[in-house]
Amino acid sequence: MIDISLIxxxxxxxxxxxxxxxxxxxxxxxxxxxxxxxxxxxxxxEIIPVFxxxxxxxxxxxxxxxxxxxxxxxSKPATIMVMGWLSEESIRDAIEKEIEFYVxxxxxxxxxxxxxxxxxxxxKIHLEAETxxxxxxxxxxxxxxxxxxxxxxxxxxxxxxFCTHLAGAExxxxxxxxQNQFKRYKKMLAILxxxxxxxxxxxxxxxxxxxxxxxxxxxxxxVGIMLYGFWSSTxxxxxxxxxxxxKIDPLKRILRWHSQIMSIKKINSGEFVGYGISYLAQSNIKxxxxxxxxxxxxxxxxxxxxxxxxxxxRCSVIGVVNMNMxxxxxSHVSDAKLGDEVVLxxxxxxxxxxxxxxxxxxxxxxxxxxxxxPESIIRTVIxx
Ligand SMILES: *Cc1c(COP(=O)(O)O)cnc(C)c1O
Numbered sequence: 032m033i034d035i036s037l038i039x040x041x042x043x044x045x046x047x048x049x050x051x052x053x054x055x056x057x058x059x060x061x062x063x064x065x066x067x068x069x070x071x072x073x074x075x076x077e078i079i080p081v082f083x084x085x086x087x088x089x090x091x092x093x094x095x096x097x098x099x100x101x102x103x104x105x106s107k108p109a110t111i112m113v114m115g116w117l118s119e120e121s122i123r124d125a126i127e128k129e130i131e132f133y134v135x136x137x138x139x140x141x142x143x144x145x146x147x148x149x150x151x152x153x154x155k156i157h158l159e160a161e162t163x164x165x166x167x168x169x170x171x172x173x174x175x176x177x178x179x180x181x182x183x184x185x186x187x188x189x190x191x192x193f194c195t196h197l198a199g200a201e202x203x204x205x206x207x208x209x210q211n212q213f214k215r216y217k218k219m220l221a222i223l224x225x226x227x228x229x230x231x232x233x234x235x236x237x238x239x240x241x242x243x244x245x246x247x248x249x250x251x252x253x254v255g256i257m258l259y260g261f262w263s264s265t266x267x268x269x270x271x272x273x274x275x276x277x278k279i280d281p282l283k284r285i286l287r288w289h290s291q292i293m294s295i296k297k298i299n300s301g302e303f304v305g306y307g308i309s310y311l312a313q314s315n316i317k318x319x320x321x322x323x324x325x326x327x328x329x330x331x332x333x334x335x336x337x338x339x340x341x342x343x344x345r346c347s348v349i350g351v352v353n354m355n356m357x358x359x360x361x362s363h364v365s366d367a368k369l370g371d372e373v374v375l376x377x378x379x380x381x382x383x384x385x386x387x388x389x390x391x392x393x394x395x396x397x398x399x400x401x402x403x404x405p406e407s408i409i410r411t412v413i414x415x
Contacts, residue, residue, distance in 0.1 A: 036290040036323045036375075038410045040073055042081050044283035048258055049085040051281045056241060060248045061232065063089040063112060065255030067097060072328075072404035073259060073286055075100045077412055082258075083107055091253050095121040098130050112157060112192070114253075122146050122154075131155040131191045135167040140177050147187035157192030158230070160219045162212040164198040174219055178226050193220055193230035197247065200240035201264035209240070213247055239263035242271055260284035261386065261397050284386070287377030288404065291370050292341070294320040295361070305350030305358055310335060316362045319346070321373045324355040328403035329375065330393040333357075337392065339373050342366060343380030376400075 052062060064087045065071075070078045075097065079090070083106060092098045093115035101111050113132040117125060122139070123146040125132055134140045134156045143154040158177060161168030169177055181188050195216045199205040216235055223230065236247040238257040260282045262268035272278055296318050304310045304318065319341065325331045329352055337348035339359055346359040361367045376384050386397050393400070 036288070036327055036408050038072075038074070038404065038408050039287045039289070039377075040077060040081070040285050040410060040412045041283070041287070042084075042412055042414045044260055044285040044415075045078070045081045045258075046085050047281075047283045048260055048285070049082070049087065052254060052257060053086075056248060056252055059250070060241075061089055061251040062087060062258075063091045063110075063234070063251055063253045064258055065091045065237075065253050066101060067091070067093040067114075067255070068398075068402035069097075069404075069406055071255060071259050071398065072401035074406070074410040076104050077410040078285075079104050080106065081412055083109070089251070091255075095125065095130075095132075098125070102128060102130065110191075114157075123150070126150055126152050126154045129155060131157060133157045133159045133167075133194070134177070135159040135161075135169060137169075137173060137176055137180070140180055144180070144184045144187050148184075153187055153189045155189045155191040157194050157232075157234075158190060158223070160193065160195045160216055162195045162197075162215040162219070163208060164196055164212065166196070166198075168195060171219060171222070174222060178223065178228060181228060182226065190223075190228055190230045192232040192234055192251070193223055194232075194234045197235060197237070197240045197244075200237065200243050200247075201267050203266060209244065213244070237263070239267045242267055256398060257282060259286065259401070284377065286401070288375045288408075289377065289379075290321050290323045290373045290375060292319045292361075292367065292373060293322045293356075293369070295367065295369060296320070306353070307351070310350035314362075316360055317364075317367075318349065318358050319361045319367060319371075319373070321357050321359060322355060323373075323375060324353045324357060326354045327405055327408070328400070329357060330395060330400075330403075332393040332395075333389070338384060338388070339375055340379040340382050340384060341371055341373050343382060345382055 064082050088109040090101050091112045095117045098111050098113050111130045122142050126146050147154040159168040161170045197209050232251040233249040234251040236252045238254050240247045241252040298312045298316050300314045302312050323329050331352045334351040338345050342364050344364045348357050349360050350358050
């Protein structure tokens with residue numbers, strides 16, 4: 032654990048986002064909280080107790096290792112769904128632990144049946160349909176094959192879901208493709224149902240699809256980014272807010288990332304600062320050293336561009352981002368002292384460093400920046 036850079040998670044924001052999502056998606060739609068990539072950088076072990084507290088009882092992950100982390104920190108019964116990778120051995124373990132998983136090829140279906148037979152249990156699977164993203168999923172022929180296999184082994188398989196993933200609902204340019212995908216999904220669902228196989232949950236939408244294409248909500252929405260207080264894209268936000276009188280963003284960011292001043296220096300005009308010749312002081316300046324660098328998810332592309340907050344003032348990163356450090360100009364913060372809080376993401380006083388501002392400079396997605404926050408950063412839950 033490295034204690035010099037901290038993440039605080041605001042419980043009130045979690046409550047706000049879950050309340051908003053439940054209200055908008057309606058009572059009949061189950062929310063599956065997507066907690067892949069260490070809960071979008073928020074920390075699986077830290078955020079799950081808070082999600083539980085506000086009524087989340089369904090979790091989606093990508094890797095089986097993430098499923099196990101969720102399994103180990105749950106304090107109430109909940110469903111865990113693996114959307115991606117699971118090794119042969121973990122299929123057996125998953126069935127034993129009643130962890131649900133996607134089936135997107137016949138091989139995995141056969142493995143599920145094999146282990147379910149050995150254990151004399153039913154594997155809880157989500158059949159994933161290939162509807163046009165061309166990433167993973169069963170095409171119509173494979174679906175028909177899968178149906179035949181399932182019918183022969185029905186005592187070992189529970190169809191927990193029938194699902195697909197839409198290829199980019201956050202941008203209107205994908206509209207045609209998304210609409211076609213959803214049509215194909217419905218067609219494939221009809222094939223399944225015609226065989227008297229009725230999935231417990233039909234699901235297709237992520238955050239963006241649930242808001243832009245309400246009909247894709249079906250029984251369950253796999254909500255990631257919005258739970259954490261971010262819109263999938265500006266387009267999705269505009270789409271939502273346009274029809275509202277109140278133009279205030281209903282979502283609240285949960286995460287605040289901060290560090291502190293490690294050292295302060297005076298630099299004379301004409302001196303270079305940091306490695307090489309990336310920054311030349313144009314006047315006498317005062318700098319603060321902050322012990323966070325690219326090894327901590329603070330991208331090198333923020334060299335000479337990033338902003339942080341110190342004592343309620345915006346300060347610029349000067350020179351290149353190092354592996355473990357950045358240098359910021361604090362000439363205008365006359366009372367800055369060693370140990371002062373440095374906000375990298377989040378609010379301080381009246382100002383805020385938004386993930387979006389950050390991502391515009393570094394050309395990373397919100398998702399990417401959050402997912403890059405190292406697991407070693409200590410995360411604490413607070414109520415604000
Ligand atoms: C990541 C993911 C989601 C969640 O997407 P958001 O845009 O964060 O809501 C949903 N479904 C699948 C298959 C995913 O991989």
